[in-house]
Amino acid sequence: MKSSALKRVDLIFESVNVREILDKTLKRKPEEIIQDVLDSGLRGRGGAGFPTGMKWKYTAAEKNAVKYIVCNADEGEPGTFKDRQILDEVPRKVFGGMAIASKAIGAKIGYVYLRGEYKFLVPKLQEEMEIFHAMMKEMKHDFRLELRLGSGAYICGEESALFESIEGKRGEPRNKPPYPTTSGLFGKPTSINNVETLVYTVMICKYGADYFHKLGTTDSRGSKVFSVSGDTPKAGIYELELGMTVERFVEEFGDGDTKAVQVGGASGFCVPRKKFRDTIIGFEGVPTGGSMKLFNSSRSMYNVLHNYLDFFTEESCGQCTPCRVGCQQLLLGVEAVKRGERNSRYLDELVKLAGTMKIASKCGLGQSVGNAFKSIVENFKEEIIY
Amino acid sequence: MLEQVNLVKELADKHGRRRDSLIPILQGLMEEKNYLTDEAMVLVAKELDISAADVYGTASFYTFMDTDVRGKYVIRICKTISCSMKGKIEVLHTIEETLKIKVGETTSDKKFSLLETNCIGWCHKAPAMLINDTPYTELTPQKVTEILQEYMKM
Numbered sequence: 001m002k003s004s005a006l007k008r009v010d011l012i013f014e015s016v017n018v019r020e021i022l023d024k025t026l027k028r029k030p031e032e033i034i035q036d037v038l039d040s041g042l043r044g045r046g047g048a049g050f051p052t053g054m055k056w057k058y059t060a061a062e063k064n065a066v067k068y069i070v071c072n073a074d075e076g077e078p079g080t081f082k083d084r085q086i087l088d089e090v091p092r093k094v095f096g097g098m099a100i101a102s103k104a105i106g107a108k109i110g111y112v113y114l115r116g117e118y119k120f121l122v123p124k125l126q127e128e129m130e131i132f133h134a135m136m137k138e139m140k141h142d143f144r145l146e147l148r149l150g151s152g153a154y155i156c157g158e159e160s161a162l163f164e165s166i167e168g169k170r171g172e173p174r175n176k177p178p179y180p181t182t183s184g185l186f187g188k189p190t191s192i193n194n195v196e197t198l199v200y201t202v203m204i205c206k207y208g209a210d211y212f213h214k215l216g217t218t219d220s221r222g223s224k225v226f227s228v229s230g231d232t233p234k235a236g237i238y239e240l241e242l243g244m245t246v247e248r249f250v251e252e253f254g255d256g257d258t259k260a261v262q263v264g265g266a267s268g269f270c271v272p273r274k275k276f277r278d279t280i281i282g283f284e285g286v287p288t289g290g291s292m293k294l295f296n297s298s299r300s301m302y303n304v305l306h307n308y309l310d311f312f313t314e315e316s317c318g319q320c321t322p323c324r325v326g327c328q329q330l331l332l333g334v335e336a337v338k339r340g341e342r343n344s345r346y347l348d349e350l351v352k353l354a355g356t357m358k359i360a361s362k363c364g365l366g367q368s369v370g371n372a373f374k375s376i377v378e379n380f381k382e383e384i385i386y
Numbered sequence: 387m388l389e390q391v392n393l394v395k396e397l398a399d400k401h402g403r404r405r406d407s408l409i410p411i412l413q414g415l416m417e418e419k420n421y422l423t424d425e426a427m428v429l430v431a432k433e434l435d436i437s438a439a440d441v442y443g444t445a446s447f448y449t450f451m452d453t454d455v456r457g458k459y460v461i462r463i464c465k466t467i468s469c470s471m472k473g474k475i476e477v478l479h480t481i482e483e484t485l486k487i488k489v490g491e492t493t494s495d496k497k498f499s500l501l502e503t504n505c506i507g508w509c510h511k512a513p514a515m516l517i518n519d520t521p522y523t524e525l526t527p528q529k530v531t532e533i534l535q536e537y538m539k540m
Contacts, residue, residue: 075507076504076505076507077505078466078467078468078504078505078509079466079468079505079509080505080507081507081508081509081510083507084507115507116413116448116450117503117506117507117516117521118507119519120519120520120521148409148410149409149410149413150448150450151409151412151413151416151448151449151450151451152448152449152450152451152503153447153448153449154504165409166406166409167405167406168404168405168406168407168408168409168444169405169444170443170444170447171447171448172447186406227509227510228510229468229509229510229512230467230468230471230509231471235509235510235511235512236510237510293467293468293509299471303467303470304467307465307466307467307470308467310465311466311504311505314504315504317447
């Protein structure tokens with residue numbers, strides 16, 4: 001049983017004639033486009049996995065003269081770097097996806113929110129935007145793009161925080177509901193989609209919903225771009241069919257001594273060796289926005305956990321107490337256990353705290369700190385204590 | 387001072403005077419100088435007719451909008467685990483020794499500031515750092531020395 005189950009796919013970076021796809025797609029009815037995206041089974045590729053077709057359908061249903069499509073290019077999850085590569089290599093496909101979305105939902109303006117760390121891409125993207133605008137004009141499709149930059153805040157990848165940031169404010173997440181599809185950017189109905197998701201919509205329009213639907217599993221249709229790093233001889237970006245187990249993934253990318261894989265970055269889950277075989281990478285198992293970090297047996301999982309908690313403590317926006325104080329206390333807590341000032345039972349208290357954060361935090365950041373915390377503490381308890 | 391007044395006006399003409407113009411204006415100021423002075427923030431507030439506290443409140447939220455004095459070249463070395471696993475600490479020590487500053491400090495000639503930052507999206511080519519907007523990857527102590535020497539000449 002070698003890695004035959006790992007199927008390479010080439011949809012995202014495939015060189016295609018975007019103009020041709022748009023010529024065909026923009027002539028279709030919005031309902032038809034949305035139905036295709038629904039039928040494909042595409043779910044958001046930023047990590048949360050909301051069905052893209054539903055997002056478009058809800059936004060399309062809103063009766064408002066002004067609507068927006070926003071491309072979330074605030075790729076900040078530790079270990080994720082695929083959106084940078086996509087924007088660098090196939091920006092036309094990303095903008096093409098936004099044009100398709102604009103037709104589907106009825107938006108005339110689109111925003112691209114790029115993380116400040118990727119500012120070096122700006123000249124290229126601006127140039128590409130000019131070409132895009134000329135193309136829109138020729139095609140008589142009333143749609144314009146605006147480029148906005150982040151300034152080093154991880155939380156702005158959270159959709160409502162991202163809106164706040166475009167609006168010129170502190171990037172603090174909003175309460176939900178209302179959801180962006182009813183009240184998003186500037187209070188208008190908004191569909192916000194990840195870079196990779198938008199490119200897939202272009203490919204679904206090119207090859208049809210069935211083509212995409214046939215790939216992957218019931219819960220995780222299609223393929224996905226993975227960012228592979230850590231203890232691997234093959235670090236890089238790979239587009240793979242969804243539905244593989246962690247075991248298959250490690251066979252392909254491991255260094256022969258993999259002890260754990262962190263799937264989904266700091267806000268994702270740690271899968272230990274004993275669970276490789278039974279864990280599927282996808283929405284039915286461990287979901288990921290792309291981040292796949294491999295750790296071999298020379299690594300201390302305490303250091304990994306400490307690094308993630310330090311990250312969250314710094315990146316928590318501080319607005320809600322469960323997240324602000326919770327992150328700090330988890331960090332101080334594991335440090336105290338490591339120094340022997342607290343006994344190992346204290347870890348159980350901390351796991352409970354992480355559980356509380358999941359329920360009580362306002363947004364996805366605080367809600368997901370417990371994913372890495374619980375999965376590392378429970379699987380590598382002795383490394384945390386000694 | 388007059389120079390700053392003109393710059394703020396210029397940026398406001400370019401980006402507009404609405405609330406959502408604020409961040410592009412502040413980012414424009416950051417391009418001129420690697421940090422925001424109190425005076426500049428007050429000028430922006432006047433130009434957009436909002437309170438200076440709002441401007442400061444917004445600026446201070448974003449890690450890349452420094453309100454402390456920074457050098458001409460701001461080095462941000464990635465401190466996320468993937469970079470640490472690939473020898474980031476040796477690279478950091480080399481920078482500290484070469485520039486004679488620690489993380490969080492600025493050289494006395496105001497040329498370099500050294501900071502740590504969270505994942506900058508180059509884990510497959512770790513360790514990585516940014517100098518202003520430019521990423522540098524697959525760093526080694528030798529490579530980072532050469533890079534710094536180039537900047538020292540500038």
